[in-house]
Structure formats: structure tokens, C-alpha cells
Amino acid sequence: MAGLKKIRSRISSVKNTEQITQAMKMVAAARLKKAQMRILNLRPYAENILSVMADVALSCNIRHPLLEKKEKMKKILLVVLTSDRGLCGGFNNNICRFAENFYHSQKEKDLGFFFIGKKAKNYFRFRGIPSVGEMFQLDREISYPLAGKVAHQLMNNFSDGKYDGIYFIYNSFQSVISQKVIKETFLPIDISEAPLVHQNQFSRDMIFETPPEELLEDLIEKHFTVQVYRCMCESVAAEYGARMSSMDNATRNAQDIVSRLTLTFNKMRQSAITTELIEVSSGAEAMKG
Amino acid sequence: MKLTIVTPEKKVLDSVTVQELLVPGAKGEIGILPGHAPLVSTLGTGVLKYRLPKEKTFKQMAVSWGYCEVQADKVVVLAESVETKKELDKHKTTETLKDILKQLENIHLSPEEIRKLRKKEEEQRTFLKLLD
Numbered sequence: 001m002a003g004l005k006k007i008r009s010r011i012s013s014v015k016n017t018e019q020i021t022q023a024m025k026m027v028a029a030a031r032l033k034k035a036q037m038r039i040l041n042l043r044p045y046a047e048n049i050l051s052v053m054a055d056v057a058l059s060c061n062i063r064h065p066l067l068e069k070k071e072k073m074k075k076i077l078l079v080v081l082t083s084d085r086g087l088c089g090g091f092n093n094n095i096c097r098f099a100e101n102f103y104h105s106q107k108e109k110d111l112g113f114f115f116i117g118k119k120a121k122n123y124f125r126f127r128g129i130p131s132v133g134e135m136f137q138l139d140r141e142i143s144y145p146l147a148g149k150v151a152h153q154l155m156n157n158f159s160d161g162k163y164d165g166i167y168f169i170y171n172s173f174q175s176v177i178s179q180k181v182i183k184e185t186f187l188p189i190d191i192s193e194a195p196l197v198h199q200n201q202f203s204r205d206m207i208f209e210t211p212p213e214e215l216l217e218d219l220i221e222k223h224f225t226v227q228v229y230r231c232m233c234e235s236v237a238a239e240y241g242a243r244m245s246s247m248d249n250a251t252r253n254a255q256d257i258v259s260r261l262t263l264t265f266n267k268m269r270q271s272a273i274t275t276e277l278i279e280v281s282s283g284a285e286a287m288k289g
Numbered sequence: 290m291k292l293t294i295v296t297p298e299k300k301v302l303d304s305v306t307v308q309e310l311l312v313p314g315a316k317g318e319i320g321i322l323p324g325h326a327p328l329v330s331t332l333g334t335g336v337l338k339y340r341l342p343k344e345k346t347f348k349q350m351a352v353s354w355g356y357c358e359v360q361a362d363k364v365v366v367l368a369e370s371v372e373t374k375k376e377l378d379k380h381k382t383t384e385t386l387k388d389i390l391k392q393l394e395n396i397h398l399s400p401e402e403i404r405k406l407r408k409k410e411e412e413q414r415t416f417l418k419l420l421d
Contacts, residue, residue: 038298041297041298041299041300042297042298044295044300045295045296045297045367046297048295048365048367049356049367052329052356052358052367056329143298144296144297144298144369144370206327206328206329207326207327207328207329208328208329208330209314209315209316209319209328209329209330209331210314210315210316210329210330210331214331215329215330215331215356218331218354218356219356222354222356222367222369226297229297
């Protein structure tokens, strides 16, 4: 009977695990919804800022250091966004591996790392790659002012000439079940692909209450902040998506194991009963004889 | 005249018809009535007011940095943050303001820090103005 007892306790432990993964899935799903809303709410603002900025820059023919592509990108700052906690499938691993490959492929350049999330920091510390800045607890504290702080810091680094370019590496939110690792250039800003809504109106008879140069300066800063914020939002949404699907898988696996164990348990119990019956009946036979 | 106000965190107004609009421009308040010439301006920290058609009183909200664009029959305001009277608490705002003023008394602040604190102070003062 020892085997039976063991199986019974295993069943109950797997069931407990199943409950935990199920709960984690629910939590991730609820947070994912919030994160998705954040992306949706940001979109109109981001689109407007981008188009206005491109309008002002192109129609007034203003040149700005942050909009100009440098010919030789020597020093690059890589901002890597991961999560603080695991249990979200390949989310962190994919991004760390991508960043590491990029690091090795660009050996001749001077690369600096800025880590957002504990996982990236630990991954690279293990490989002896230092960082110039770190930030944690993104998923709890994400807000626009926070993005503003980070953006300000990055922008100062760029304006001081410490770096020629700033790249972001993050998981973009494709759908609940799929994330894609993306590398995007954030500085210098490329406005050649920005949609131009009213370029003609602008040049004709617009009153500039604020001089276009000052306006552009402000707009560029805001645009960069918005981009940083968008990136953070996407990464957080992708994290919850990844966690949700991996916890869903774990729950399903646990259910499989439970049903398999129950089957074995029942088989063993039945055979035990059969053996006992045979013993009883053969004992009775012997008494008769 | 249709007014749209968006912030990074929410869409506050979406093409709402208004009769009159007062925005806190970086160089002073700008009043906008229907038929205003196209104009762009940045907004400072201050109170934004608008009046719906057939209404006598203005609706108010506090905005921090923003961008305002007036076109033929629509106005788009992109604001960093927008607070309405409902979302604010007078007691809390006064406390925050006191706290900021106390921090400003520190003589070891860098110019950058002072600038930041001054901006915060202005923001809180705007909130108070809105609440009165």
C-alpha cells in the first residue's frame, strides 16, 4: 500500500501547483488588460506629437542636433528592457541573448548598457559586462513622469556627446501570445518617415506664438519621452502576455499529470482489491476442504 | 469649434464643440473664439478654461506643459498632464506646497534642483487657484 500513499500525496501536491499557476495566470491577465489600455491611451498623443514635430522641422527648415544623423556612430548606448521576475517563458532569455549577440557583433564600437529590469542586469553581470545605469520595478511604477525622468537622463548623455546614438532593445507587444524582440534607434530621431498631415498649411499663414526653434526644442524632448514611455508600456504588456501564456501552459500540464496519476492510482487500488478478494476467497476454499 | 485634449495617459476631450476657450500660453493667456486664425503655441503651467455653447460658466482644468494648435474649426491641445477640480484635494495640495517651500529653503540646492522645485511649486499654486 506504500505506493498508493505516495501517489496520493503527489496528486495533491500537483493540484496545489495547478492552483498557484492558475492564480498567476489570472493576475497576469488582469494586469495585461490595464497595460493594453495604457498603450491604446498613449497612441493619439504619440501620433500627434510626431507629426507636429516633423511638420515644424521640415516646413520651417530648422536643423537640430537631435535630428541629425551622425556619420560615424562610435559610442552607442543600448537600453535593454526586461522584467524583474521570471516565470514568463522565453521573455527575458530571448531579449538577453539578442542583446548579447548584438554586443559581440559590434565589438569594434564602444557600447554602453542601461538595464531596465533585474533579469538583464543579472544576466550581464554573470558575463562580466558592466552597466552605466539601472532601473527596477518598472511593472509596478510605470507612469509618464517616470519615463520623463529616464528620458531626461538619456537625453543629457546624448547632448553631452557621451554617446552618438541610443538604441532600445525591448519586447514589442504583438498579441497576447506573441512577443517580438525589437531593436529601435531612439536618438538621433529619424523624421523622414513621419506622416505629414498639414505641411502646406503650416508654411503659409500659421501664427507662431512661440518661435518655431523653441517649439521644436520642446517637441523633440516630448517626443523622445513619449517614445521611451511607449517602449516601457509595450515591454510591460509583453511581459504580462508572456506570463499569462506560460502560466496557461503550466496549468494545462499540471492537469495532464493529475489525470495520469489518478489513472495509475485507480489501477493500483483495483489490483489491490482484487488481490485481497482472491486471498479471502482462497482462504474460504481452504477452510471448506 | 471642436476641442480635443489628449495627454499621454488618457484622452480628456474628443472633438467636443466649445464656444470659447482660454489657454495658458507660455507668454500669457490666449483667448480663442470660433474663426480664430491658425496658430501654434506652447502652453505653460496654468488653468485652461472652456465654455460649452449655451452655457454661461467656464469649465476649468489645470494643465502643465502642453502644445496647442488652432486650425480653421478645431483646436488640438496636447498636455503633459491634466487635472480637474474633482481629482484634487485642497488639504493635500496645501501640504505638498508647504513641503516644496520647505525644500526650497535648503541652501545647498543646485540650480537644476531649484528649477525643478520651482516648477512643482507653480504646479501646486495652479491647483490651488483652480480649487478656489
